Amino acid sequence: MYGSIRVLLAQLLCGLALGSELTFELPDNAKQCFYEDITISTKCTLEFQVVTGGHYDVDCRLEDPDGIVLYKEMKKQYDSFTFNAAKNGTFKFCFSNEFSTFTHKTVYFDFQVGEDPPLFPNENRVTALTQMESACVSIHEALKSVIDYQTHFRLREAQGRSRAEDLNTRVAFWSIGEAFILLVVSISQVVLLRSFFSDRKTTTTRVGS
Amino acid sequence: MMHCVPAVGIIFTLSWIFPGYALYFHIGETEKKCFIEEIPDETMVIGKYRTQLWDKQANSFLPATPGLGMHVEIKDPDTKIILSRQYGSEGRFTFTSHTPGEHQICLHSNSTKLTLFAGGKLRVHLDIQVGEHTNNYPEIAAKDKLTELQLRVRQLLDQVEQIQKEQNYQRYREERFRMTSESTNQRVLWWSIAQTLILIVTGIWQMKHLKSFFEAKKLV
Numbered sequence: 001m002y003g004s005i006r007v008l009l010a011q012l013l014c015g016l017a018l019g020s021e022l023t024f025e026l027p028d029n030a031k032q033c034f035y036e037d038i039t040i041s042t043k044c045t046l047e048f049q050v051v052t053g054g055h056y057d058v059d060c061r062l063e064d065p066d067g068i069v070l071y072k073e074m075k076k077q078y079d080s081f082t083f084n085a086a087k088n089g090t091f092k093f094c095f096s097n098e099f100s101t102f103t104h105k106t107v108y109f110d111f112q113v114g115e116d117p118p119l120f121p122n123e124n125r126v127t128a129l130t131q132m133e134s135a136c137v138s139i140h141e142a143l144k145s146v147i148d149y150q151t152h153f154r155l156r157e158a159q160g161r162s163r164a165e166d167l168n169t170r171v172a173f174w175s176i177g178e179a180f181i182l183l184v185v186s187i188s189q190v191v192l193l194r195s196f197f198s199d200r201k202t203t204t205t206r207v208g209s
Numbered sequence: 210m211m212h213c214v215p216a217v218g219i220i221f222t223l224s225w226i227f228p229g230y231a232l233y234f235h236i237g238e239t240e241k242k243c244f245i246e247e248i249p250d251e252t253m254v255i256g257k258y259r260t261q262l263w264d265k266q267a268n269s270f271l272p273a274t275p276g277l278g279m280h281v282e283i284k285d286p287d288t289k290i291i292l293s294r295q296y297g298s299e300g301r302f303t304f305t306s307h308t309p310g311e312h313q314i315c316l317h318s319n320s321t322k323l324t325l326f327a328g329g330k331l332r333v334h335l336d337i338q339v340g341e342h343t344n345n346y347p348e349i350a351a352k353d354k355l356t357e358l359q360l361r362v363r364q365l366l367d368q369v370e371q372i373q374k375e376q377n378y379q380r381y382r383e384e385r386f387r388m389t390s391e392s393t394n395q396r397v398l399w400w401s402i403a404q405t406l407i408l409i410v411t412g413i414w415q416m417k418h419l420k421s422f423f424e425a426k427k428l429v
Contacts (some may be wrong), residue, residue: 020232022337023245036232106245111232119346119360136361143368150375154247157379161386168393175400179407186411190418197426 021151023051023108026058026097033094038085038113046071046093047080047110049155052162054103059096065089075099078152108155110148233334241317248339249378250309252371256281256337258316260298263330270332279318279333286310295319309378340374341367 018036026032038044050056057075064070064087071081071093085091097105129137236242246254260277261270277298285291286308296302306312318331344367350360 018231018336019342020336021339022232022335023247025243025245032234034232034234113231119357119364130358132358133361136358136365139365140361140368143365143372146372147368147375150372150379154375154379154382157382157386158247161382161389164386164389164393168389168396171393171396171400175396175404179400179404182404182407183411186415190415193419194422197422197428 018114019110019112021108021110023106026053026095026105026107028100028102028104029098031094031096031098032107033092034109034111035090035092036111036113037090038088040085040088042085042114043082044085044091044114045080045082045110045112047112048095049078049108049152051106051108051155051158053097053105054100056105056159058105058107059099060093061096062091062093064091108151110151231334232336233332236316236318236331236333238318238331241315242333243313243315244335244337246312246314246337246339247310248306248312249374250306252340252374253303253305253343254312254314254337254339255301255303255343256314256335257301258296258299258336259334260318261332261334263332277318277331279316282315282317284313284315286312309381340371 020034020036024032046060046062048058048060050058055075056077058077059074060071060076060079061069061073062071062081062083064085066087066089070083073079093109093111095107095109097103234242248254258279260279262277263270278295279298279300280295281292281300281302282290283292283302283304285306291312292302292304294302304312314337316333316335341364344364346360346364349355349363355363
């Protein structure tokens with residue numbers, strides 16, 4: 001009984017697996033930071049992608065508990081960074097849009113800490129898996145990567161789609177605007193020309209008399 | 210089975226000390242933080258949050274503060290509000306999407322205590338799980354009495370179902386994209402023709418009008 005509890009405790013302390021996947025809006029000149037407490041020698045992965053906004057780029061910075069910068073990239077569209085936590089403590093990662101003056105950016109990030117929690121909190125984990133079980137585990141891992149690819153594909157498609165919708169509204173707006181300007185300019189040209197000739201007519205008559 | 214009970218008890222106590230949702234960020238007093246979840250329809254989303262208030266005297270965050278509230282507002286892709294509720298300092302919200310698309314989850318604190326005691330800093334721990342991640346497998350195993358292999362197969366089935374839903378949503382999005390492109394194509398075509406016609410018509414009108422004007426003024 002105590003053996004099983006010890007195994008469970010060991011699992012909980014070493015492999016406290018958490019995965020956070022969020023999409024948020026980063027306004028212009030803004031910086032958003034996220035923090036996570038990680039235990040030592042946990043394998044972590046940070047993946048981010050800019051979904052909409054401007055040139056689809058963002059500054060990203062990852063710091064360890066002592067403030068040492070582990071990862072720093074400026075104006076990156078998409079990247080993935082894997083590291084092993086060398087210390088216990090709060091790791092911090094920030095996304096910055098401070099270089100942009102008026103474009104909001106939507107940023108997606110996926111921060112995986114540790115391995116997936118075991119499906120069944122039981123004692124049999126210390127024994128080897130059967131062939132069926134290990135086949136299931138490999139299918140599970142493959143499906144996880146399929147879902148991951150689907151997510152990235154969806155984000156890229158969202159980029160294209162938002163550009164297309166922007167283009168659609170802009171075409172309508174500017175076409176109507178241009179037609180209106182055209183009419184206004186041509187009518188005012190005629191009115192202006194008429195006003196030139198009307199003035200000269202009155203001045204000539206005045207000079208005449 | 211008997212030795213599972215204290216083990217489960219330890220898991221629960223440990224999940225209280227090491228919180229299950231450890232990603233956190235800081236939020237200002239009236240600041241509204243919104244997160245976007247682009248999901249297919251009939252997908253369940255579970256969100257859990259925990260807030261901590263900054264204690265100026267102790268110069269750290271308090272473990273839990275009663276009376277601190279967060280307002281959660283969830284909008285569907287048609288910007289219709291599907292959930293708008295006030296929760297305590299710790300909350301759990303669930304919703305199932307009925308239309309595919311971008312759902313927006315917004316959190317803001319409308320507590321005035323922040324300005325008085327905390328100097329405007331609030332720490333929010335957040336965890337949002339979507340689709341098959343919302344399933345609680347140990348619970349399902351206990352309820353349906355499944356062996357480990359059966360549970361693994363059930364998990365694979367859930368994953369495949371999620372992939373199918375996502376691909377269905379992708380087909381719907383591609384259809385919308387195609388409709389948008391065709392609408393842009395139509396608009397460009399018709400507005401170009403209209404503008405050319407306006408140009409020609411106004412040109413002809415200008416010439417005719419000025420000719421008749423000069424003839425009337427006896428300048429031609």
